[in-house]
Amino acid sequence: MKNFSKSLSFIVVFIAMMAVMCSVSFAEEQQYTENLIPVMTSNTEPSGIVTSSNSDANWQDWKAFDRGIGAGKSWMTNNYAQTGWLAYEFPTSQVITKYTITPYLYLDENSPKNWTFEGWDGSQWIVLDQRTDINGWSTKKEFTFQNSTAYIKYRINVTALAYSTSTMRSLVICELEMMGPATASVLAPTNLAAVPGNAKVDLSWTATTTTGTAIYNVKRATTAGGPYTTIASNVTETTYTDTAVTNGTTYYYVVSAVIDEVESPNSNEASAMPTEPVITGNSAVLEITMTNGQIKEYDLTAVELQSFLTWYDGSANGTDKAYYILTKKNGIKPFLSRKEYIAFDKISSFEVKEYAE
Template structure:
């Protein structure tokens, strides 16, 4: 009788263990995350997004942290982003907004003193950096023991740009003082029971236009069935139609607002309108793309001639870059792809 009781107890315990294990595994599965949403990069700019950093050492540009190679160095080739400073930031800007709620940083076990000790993970909301996660005292021993460091946090807001902002490294004494072999970002996979979250973002936080020129703002809304209402803070400076087309009227500054109808959910872009200055410029180059968007640039004779020569000889996915000054950035470079150009017009003055 005693043996029968003992066997029954053991069977019951095994059943409970199986049930508990099943519950834990399913809870983890429901709280899952996507694969890395940053495509493999071979330069700082791709059709999917842009890599950037506060500074970098020669041979370790920003995009090396997104090249899919998890080790720091192969022979004389570096496969990581690195900077000569103990502080700095590494960022990735998506062409379409993402609700990132997990990130992973790798080092290969090589040079653990190079990797971050204290940092924040941040998102750019169009006017300021929002801290989504903070980490401190991740030592060189931690990196050596676990070359893959994974971090999760709650975030349901959609942003285009995210960065790791390092405030303390782990004491490297060589030329490179801080770095990241690989940075990956993930979105949380929603379960059917989670409610839809309404949001709206714009593809540009700021525009700089010349009087009489136009550009287009693109709004991304969640859910995509939501209606967007556009408005300008000052129609005498810049106007906007209900398709997001912005027209510069006179010199000044205006705020363009895209708002989800019947809600207070909105996104804004600052439009700075300038008067063309003959001393520095000679023409307005207006480029119409195959998707209907028009880009306008105030260019010098040299830039215009360089563009015309490039257009005649280039083909396919060859790009031509234009530099702009758009607040709050020191400089913004736009890349025009040759096979995306439908037509262009030169207006000399």
């Protein structure tokens, strides 16, 4: 009974270890993208450019990227060359951190033994990975390395065959794949709304539902659909007020979320046109919130209010003086008058609370 108990315990531990190993293996597999090179049908189709040191007439270099297996579906060097290089140039720069090599007929005879995997920086080849004494080509082999630089072109540069006792053998690579680091996805913010005001637009949105600490990028354009320019980054709230606007101009906004340096797609687009308040009555209550939080109220006529608004727009554009003089109408005794000088850079916001006919 004791032996059975020990055996059972061993089996349980073994199964647990295998489960952990499988989960780790699966997690590691998820760190990479799929093959970033498309199924090539020529040196330039459907995209990118395939080049090599040389190729056999019937075993062209692009066939190392055609997903085919067997004779005539691989790249082979010409004239029994046992060294050579094979390169793929992406349409745009890519970060590659993994590559795979499928051998011809899964044999050592024509497979690489020593090589470097390199990236082109525009002036020279940079060695990213180096391998020596690689044998046992009975299956496709995977190779990973550390790299954070996006290169537009990569190549494998083979300097020796795995089986090189005969001079009558050429270098053959059946398939070469290239992968990059997998990027975790972040869902876009939703329900972006834009509310116009006087020389401002108030934005609000619903936070991304992706788990993690999110910051937001606010982007703006003057035409629907963009292109957008980022006007604020590292925004931690789900609201933002854009004050760098001109009354009478329509602005189009989108917002993206960033978690752990991964940016989401843009949110829905929202638009707004900031405008000056329309004066319809004879008097108004102007409420000004100062940068120190103090709130000041003034009873103004329509003419006085328009004068204040004109000054504010001029100061915002740098064409008017830095302060405005408001004359108080209540509590002036025993003085003949009381004038308050309001500095433009001390105004946080203002609101026209009401108009009276």
